[in-house]
Every structure is written in C-alpha cells, then in structure tokens.
Amino acid sequence: MKKSGSWVSAAVLLGYVFALQAADLSRSQDDVYLDNLQGSWLMDGTLGGKPVRYLADGQRVLSGGFLKLHMVDVGSPPQYEAELFIGFDPKADDFVAHWLDQFGAAGARVVASGTRQGQRLVLHFPYAEGAFRDTFVWRPASTSWTLLLESQRADGTWAAFASYTLTRRNVR
Numbered sequence: 001m002k003k004s005g006s007w008v009s010a011a012v013l014l015g016y017v018f019a020l021q022a023a024d025l026s027r028s029q030d031d032v033y034l035d036n037l038q039g040s041w042l043m044d045g046t047l048g049g050k051p052v053r054y055l056a057d058g059q060r061v062l063s064g065g066f067l068k069l070h071m072v073d074v075g076s077p078p079q080y081e082a083e084l085f086i087g088f089d090p091k092a093d094d095f096v097a098h099w100l101d102q103f104g105a106a107g108a109r110v111v112a113s114g115t116r117q118g119q120r121l122v123l124h125f126p127y128a129e130g131a132f133r134d135t136f137v138w139r140p141a142s143t144s145w146t147l148l149l150e151s152q153r154a155d156g157t158w159a160a161f162a163s164y165t166l167t168r169r170n171v172r
Helices: 002-025 029-035 105-109
Strands: 039-047 050-061 066-073 081-089 094-101 112-117 120-125 132-139 144-152 158-168
Touching: 029 081, 039 144, 050 158, 094 105, 094 120
Parallel strands: none
Antiparallel strands: 039 050, 039 158, 050 066, 066 081, 081 094, 094 112, 112 120, 120 132, 132 144, 144 158
16 A cells, blocks of 8 residues: 555656656747846946946746846945846747836836847837847856947947946855
C-alpha cells in the first residue's frame, strides 16, 4: 500500500515539473529577452551631455504581461523619477511601451511601439512635439545593458538625448 502511495506522489511531482517546464517553453523569446531587465541596476550615463546616475529596478508586473523598470536619480531629493512599462504583443509581433514620469499626464499620452533584432530593441515614441527613439541593447557576456535615447529634429535626423549603461547592483 505504501509503495503505490509513493508512486502516486512521484507521478504528481513529475507532472508538476513537466507543467512548469512547458509553461517556460511557451514563453516567447521576446519575453525571455525582457526578463533580462529584471533585478536591481545602477544606471550611469549622460543627459544633455552632463553626467547622471540612477538606481533602477526591473520586475514583471500585471501577471507578467509587462516588465516595469522603475528609475530614480540618486540625488537627495531625487530630481527625476520614471517608470517604463514594456510588453511584447505576440499577435502584432511587436513591443509596446509606456513611459510615465514626474512630469505627468501630458507626456503619458503616447504609446511606443518597437521591434527587436537579436539583442537590440528599438522603441519609437511619436510625441507631437518630436519623436523619441529608445534603443536597448542587452549584453549577455557582461550581463549589462545600454540604453540610448534620441530625439528627432525638425529635419528628420536623430540626436542623442541621453545615454546610459545599466550594470547589476548588489542589494543587501
């Protein structure tokens, strides 16, 4: 009697393990790519040619439908804070993103769309006063990211607005 109970327990456990593996296999490569932004980050870079530093935390939210990247500068008090929500839409085969920051609703009216090629994700934000282009590049060898924000000029050319390197931050 005890042996059959053990077999049943083992079968249930094995079924659970296979279900977890199947759930992970059903995730798109684009979702797996975004998962690399999870965790705590130090963002060093330039904004308007001046050095800046932010702390950032990435996590899956809304039942995993979006990756949220919360960014806040290290100043006391902080001068800038934002949350970026990025999700992959498998039906449209593209990404959508919402950039929300302390400047309020006016800047939040725009939804970005973008595509990924390899380790590079490019998001286009079509703001009425001028488009922005955010380019994320995942660097697996160093487990780091680069993020380039560009603004579109009136003549259609692009100019660097901000540039960052995200490196893992040890949180204790």
